[in-house]
Amino acid sequence: MSASNELDKVTTNLVVSMVYELKVNNEVIDSCDDSDPLQFIQGLGHIIPGLEREIEGMTVGESKHVLVKAADGYGEFDPEQIVEMSKDEFPEEFTLEPDMEVTFEDEDGTEMTAFVEEINLDTVTFNFNHPLAGDDLEFEVKITGLRPATAEELEHGHVHLGEHGHHDD
Numbered sequence: 001m002s003a004s005n006e007l008d009k010v011t012t013n014l015v016v017s018m019v020y021e022l023k024v025n026n027e028v029i030d031s032c033d034d035s036d037p038l039q040f041i042q043g044l045g046h047i048i049p050g051l052e053r054e055i056e057g058m059t060v061g062e063s064k065h066v067l068v069k070a071a072d073g074y075g076e077f078d079p080e081q082i083v084e085m086s087k088d089e090f091p092e093e094f095t096l097e098p099d100m101e102v103t104f105e106d107e108d109g110t111e112m113t114a115f116v117e118e119i120n121l122d123t124v125t126f127n128f129n130h131p132l133a134g135d136d137l138e139f140e141v142k143i144t145g146l147r148p149a150t151a152e153e154l155e156h157g158h159v160h161l162g163e164h165g166h167h168d169d
């Protein structure tokens with residue numbers, strides 16, 4: 001008789017394989033299945049807080065319906081993240097289109113993603129909110145695998161996929 005094995009349940013520093021379906025307003029907007037499960041290290045904030053908390057302790061093969069409020073998901077919609085910029089700030093050959101995704105880099109090299117909200121005569125309005133900010137999220141999740149993270153994965157803070165899956169970042 002063995003004591004309960006800690007690898008049986010989702011907990012910090014285990015690599016979790018999970019399939020899921022995500023609905024917003026009853027519409028499926030994202031999903032993955034067994035052919036390409038989401039893999040991440042539990043407890044490191046790789047997935048949204050409301051989901052990470054709810055899957056803690058789940059076992060392989062277990063499914064769960066999880067409701068995540070916006071604040072525990074991609075955050076509330078922040079009107080201050082709507083920013084108007086002069087078109088002069090962009091190179092002439094740079095064509096801006098509605099809904100286009102644009103990546104900005106600040107002085108520290110930190111990348112920020114925004115979407116073109118509105119194109120005006122002389123200005124462009126960008127939305128720096130996450131596309132799912134302000135949305136309540138409805139997940140159907142299933143845990144499909146668990147294994148301990150390797151020392152190297154823990155050091156890097158991310159999963160190395162497959163046998164030769166190492167990458168240098």
Ligand SMILES: [Zn+2]
Pocket residue numbers: 156158160166167168169
């Ligand atoms: Zn790595």
